[in-house]
Amino acid sequence: MSDLPQRIPAACPSSLPYATCTATRVTITDTRQIAIDDPGLLMLAAWRIARADPQHAAALGYAEPWLSMTEAQALTLLLADMDASDLAERGPLIGIRVIATSTLATRTSDDATIYEDETVLDGD
Numbered sequence: 001m002s003d004l005p006q007r008i009p010a011a012c013p014s015s016l017p018y019a020t021c022t023a024t025r026v027t028i029t030d031t032r033q034i035a036i037d038d039p040g041l042l043m044l045a046a047w048r049i050a051r052a053d054p055q056h057a058a059a060l061g062y063a064e065p066w067l068s069m070t071e072a073q074a075l076t077l078l079l080a081d082m083d084a085s086d087l088a089e090r091g092p093l094i095g096i097r098v099i100a101t102s103t104l105a106t107r108t109s110d111d112a113t114i115y116e117d118e119t120v121l122d123g124d
Contacts, residue, residue, distance in 0.1 A: 024107060024109070025107070025108035025109065026105050026106065026107060026108060026114065027105070027106050027108050028103065028104070028105045029103070029104045029105075029106075030084065030101070030102070030103050031101065031102045031103075031104070032084060032087065032088075032098050032100070032101050033098070033099050033100040033101075034087070034091070034096050034097065034098050034099060035096065035097050035099050035122075036071060036075070036095060036096050037095055037096060037097055038095030038096075039071055039095060040095065041093070041094055041095030042071060042074050042075065042078070042094055042095040042096060043069060043071070043074050045074070045078060045093070045094035045095070046069060046073070046074030046075075046077045046078055047069070047074075049077055049078065049081050050062055050069075050077060056080075056081075057077060060076060060077055060080055061073075062077060075096075078094060078096075097122060098121055098122075099120070099121055099122045100118065100119065100120045100121060101118070101119050101121065102116075102117065102118040102119070103115065103116070103117045103118075104116050
């Protein structure tokens, strides 16, 4: 017989009194607070994305002329183009900075908070 540990069966073993036998669903929400430090860089980055992929920009509701794009529209286009790690890494190059992050995990069945964390990276 092998010395490898045995796989625990799918049913709750009675030898583990702490085992939970029912499936638990958890919703995890990650939030990032950002500051727009340079609206000009933000608009330029969004304009470049829109020019590089006009169909993607049009799918988000932005058609020429992009010069009339608002900060909110530019940010929407940038967020659709990059993930959270890109946002933090490229932020200074596009005129924004992440100032705080938070994670909240709740049990879906009753919305009970099971984990909460907030990190302030840079005050305003």
